[in-house]
Amino acid sequence: MRIAFYGSSLLSSYWNGAATYYRGLLRAMAALGHEITFYEPDILGRQAHRDIAPPDWARVVVYAADPEGLARVAAEAGGADVVVKASGVGFADDIVLERVMAEAAPGAVRVFWDVDAPATLAEIGAVPDHPIRRALPGLDLVLTYGGGAPVVAAYRSLGAREVTPIFNALDPDTHFPVAPDPHFAADLSFLGNRLPDREDRVETFFLGPAAVMPKRGFLLGGAGWEERALPPNVRHLGHVGTDAHNAFNCSALAVLNVSRASMASMGFSPATRVFEAAGAGACLITDAWEGIGQFLAPGREVLVARDGVDVVEILSDLTPERAxxxxxxxxxxxxxxxxxxxxxxxxxxxxxxxxxLRREVPVG
Incomplete structure (x- = not known):
């Protein structure tokens, strides 16, 4: 099928945590025979921070973030068999959703792909006239980055016809074990951009433990932390491109996953870094959230921390052999x-x- 996919960015992971999800999933879908065109707006300096070249498995169209640019790429939806609007495009999201679905051919499958379902549901749940809620009855399918049964139930209560979580995963051709790099050496490393509903949890699970373990080395990667006061034993790298993620994950005694507050509360939402770290053979410590065992076995494949005290205890007892x-x-x-x-x-x-279903019972 010809798939028109309107998302944040395929070419850049800069302020774009969904990049590796898009890449791994769409590359695998292309291998199944789908013809994919990915449309991304030119915003937030992402094109200046590309970390992959345009791939041979998808056509990438970068458009100007203005009405003319949107009109041009929305019109191309009419030639697709499947039209996908992802959440978190970052430019006129509600208008993009309305325009591309309006341009879709009558027989095309219309999909809303939510890469941050807990946040989206919190936003639209209390707003009966929200554009996404208005669009749901006319869509064939909602796919989500995670969330499990709670997300499925919430979307169905808002009028979605079909809802299925498509969880993060590993692209083994991209994330794999490599030799340790001294530049990324640490006892505990964490990679994540500074976001409002993540910062307090990073304080609890990462910065707090660093403060009480001054003889251990902590490594922080991700954008936005430049203005944040950090303990002296925390080294900040800034943005870490995806081409360096394997070295980042393979060079520390352990790698930490800290879920954003909304993801942790919903559960069943493992971040990309969980699978990237596991694919690289890293020892992973994660904050606690419901559904971990569906992906990795606590105590055997992943170490689970309920709070910063647990992180300190885990790190204190962790040997290189066990890691x-x-x-x-x-x-x-x-x-x-x-x-x-x-x-x-x-x-x-x-x-x-x-x-x-669309052929049998047209939607809309």
């Missing part, structure tokens, strides 16, 4: 069960069912 064993077990699990090839087949089946 290595945990990382190897996690890598084996994700290779067997949680690769983007698995997710692509799930998404492909959802789209095929939606196409059949």
């Amino acid at each position: 290595r064993a945990l990382g190897e077990a996690a890598r084996a699990r994700v290779l067997a069960k949680h690769c983007y090839a698995h997710r692509a087949r799930e998404a492909d089946a959802c789209i095929a069912r939606a196409a059949t």
Whole structure:
């Protein structure tokens, strides 16, 4: 099928945490025979911070973030078999949704792909006339980055016809073990941009433990932390391009995952860094959230911390040998069960069912 996908950015991970999700999933869907065009607005300096070249498995169209640019790329939706509007495009999201779905051909499958379902649901739940809520009855399918049963139930209560989580996963051709790099050496590393609903949790699970473990080395990657006061044993790298993620994950004793508050409260929403770290064979410590065991086994494949005190205790007891064993077990699990090839087949089946239903019972 010809898929027109309107998202934040495929080419740049700069202020764009969904980049590796898009890349892994859409590359795997292209391998199933789909013809993919990805439309991304030229905003936030992302084009100056590209970390991949335009791939051979998708056509990428960068458009001006203005009415004329949007009109030009929205018109191309009319030639697609599947039209996808992702959440968090970053430019006129509600207008993009309205325009591309209006331009879609009558027989095309219309999909809203939510890469931040807890935040989206919190935004639209209390606003009966929200543009996304108005659009849901005319859409064939809602796919989500995570959230499990709670997200499915919430979307259905708002009028969505079909809802399926397509979780993050591993692209084994992109994330894999490499030799440690002294530049990324640390006892505990965390990679994540500074965001309002993440900062307090980073304080609890990362900066707080660093403050009480002054002899241990902590490494912080991600944009936005430049103005934040940090303990002296925390080294800040700034933005870390995806081409350096393997070295980042393979050079520390352990790598930390800290979910944003909304993701943690909803559960069943493992971040991309969980699978990137596991794919690289890193020892992963994660904050606690419901559904972890669906992806990695606590104590055998991942270490789970309820708070900063747990992080300190885990790190104090962790040996290189145990870290290595945990990382190897996690890598084996994700290779067997949680690769983007698995997710692509799930998404492909959802789209095929939606196409059949649209032919039988037209939506809208």
